[in-house]
Amino acid sequence: MQFAAKLNAFIQNTQRLIPALRLVWQSSPRWTILRLLLVTCQGFLPLISIYLVKLLVDALTHRTTISNPQLILQQSTPLLVGVIGVTLITLICKTFSDLVNTAQTQRVSDHMRSILHAKSISIDLAYYENPQYHDTLQRAQQEATTRPNQILTRLAQAGQNGISLVAMVGLLLTLHWGISIILLLAAMPTILVRLRHIRRLYHWQRIWTPVERQSMYFSWLIIGEMFAKEIRLFGLGDLFSQRFDQLRKKIYNAKLQLIIQRSLSFLAAQLVAGMLVGSVYGWIFHQTLDGSLNLGDLVLYHQALQRGQGALKSLTSSLSGLYEDNLFLANLYEFLDLTPTIISPASPKAIPVPMRQGIVLDRVSFSYADSSRQALHDISLSVKPGETIALVGENGSGKTTLIKLLCRLYDPTNGRITVDGMDLRDLNLTELRQQISVIFQDYAKYYLSAQDNIWLGNIHLPPSDSAIVAAAKQSGAHDVITRLPQGYDTMLGKLFNDGEELSIGQWQKVALARAFLRESQVIVLDEPTSAMDPKAEYEVFKTFRELIQDQAAILITHRLSTVRMADRIYVMDSGRIVESGSHDQLMAMQGTYAHLFNTQAQNYVLA
Ligand SMILES: Nc1ncnc2c1ncn2[C@@H]1O[C@H](COP(=O)(O)OP(=O)(O)OP(=O)(O)O)[C@@H](O)[C@H]1O
Structure with a gap:
């Protein structure tokens, strides 16, 4: 039962090969064809080479039986030229192979980066708030640029070594069938040790990714520009360096154990292999001393054995490498298989241009993933074209969250948001976002012109x-x-x-x-002037009023002096709307708004 499960897992694992190779092919079909051609040549060349060497040795050893040196020269010269020619072709193939390999690696890695970028853009914002997502992303990034190309390399190597191995085994079979079996047996312990190590490494990596990420976070804090001021002023550099070192030490110790285990197991496997191959050599030399093999045969079989062993070693290394690639590709597919939930419906409705009734939030509630608290609770509000509403409230009262829902960065947990009566979820997502212009308080600074x-x-x-x-x-x-x-x-x-x-x-x-x-038809400014001086702020709002005309505008600000201009003000507290109305109405109510306004005005006077 356990064997069946293992076999099943192995087959599942192998299925990842095909899409990975497809990615390689898509990125560079011409390089791929060239590479396969070179590999095939490189596979056959060793066989031709050692066969020519055997013929040459035979021709030279016939010197004792043929007395005419002219004839010997005639026979051996073309063979010598052939050996040199094959060596030259091997060299040329190797050079081109390196070139093609480097060029293709670059193409594949760029292509994979583009795929990762496309995926990152498409997935929900909510993923970014999930630590497991960051682990997945980190592992995918590690694998994406190297693994697919590595698979092709290893397949190519496996093909090349496979061809060489079959040729060498064919030669050795003419000597004794048992030699090939011994060669195979000698390779088995190493294969088993490798496979076990690969599986361990894979699980090790999954366990240690969060710690790796944490250590990288400290490195980023220390090196990055964003925290450079605080780190210097608060003297945090050494502390963060220490934390980084502690984490790296933990990772190092755990990895060292893994490497020591692997090295010891490899040593044992290599000793077994050495003894088995040594016994074959002993037997061949014995046969030569016996006179059953001539000198040309000795050279041929010695080379066949040596190259066969080399090819088998490389083949098993490529195959176990392929197993490793397959296993680790799971990390890449885990990321590529993430599906966004905030998407356009199959048959989206056209967003009305221009809007007539405007935007309505109808009893909207929302909780962030993995949070038991409601960030928004039963919110109802509306904003019509040409109207400006303001959202005010203490930190964390839910103002920005409300805007994120309006842009469909998240969908409400309950209730609905409509544009001219149409649910946002029924509209084309790209069109919807084109109609909303938002500057969040943590707006982007692009290092561009x-x-x-x-x-x-x-x-x-x-x-x-x-x-x-x-x-x-x-x-x-x-x-x-x-x-x-x-x-x-x-x-x-x-x-x-x-x-x-x-x-x-x-x-x-x-x-x-x-x-x-x-x-756009909707403009949202979330704390747009928090860093501006009063004169600049006054100018911005004056222009803003003239500017919006038919647009629906939503303004979030803590500076209550500027919200007076809004047609309606919604006061939020702990995810709820607790008051709404014009500035004058709210002041007359003598509630939360009036209290906040008076406190600010008082501070301003005091200042
Ligand atoms: N990505 C998030 N994941 C989980 N909870 C969040 C997230 N963003 C905000 N919250 C929580 O949601 C609540 C509302 O936050 P929000 O950012 O909407 O407040 P805000 O009114 O805009 O605050 P501020 O005036 O400080 O900008 C807060 O309690 C906050 O902790």
């Missing part, structure tokens, strides 16, 4: 469209950019040559321009 930073908001426009400058003027970024050395062509950030760093408020203006550039 200033122009690209804004253009990314609407890549359907030409990269130097005049609308980019218009959007920059609206957000206040234009003045910042024109003062840069190369204006809109200036590289932002310090990651690449000639980059210019911006202040946080300036980066925010650039991000805001990106949002303004998007031709």
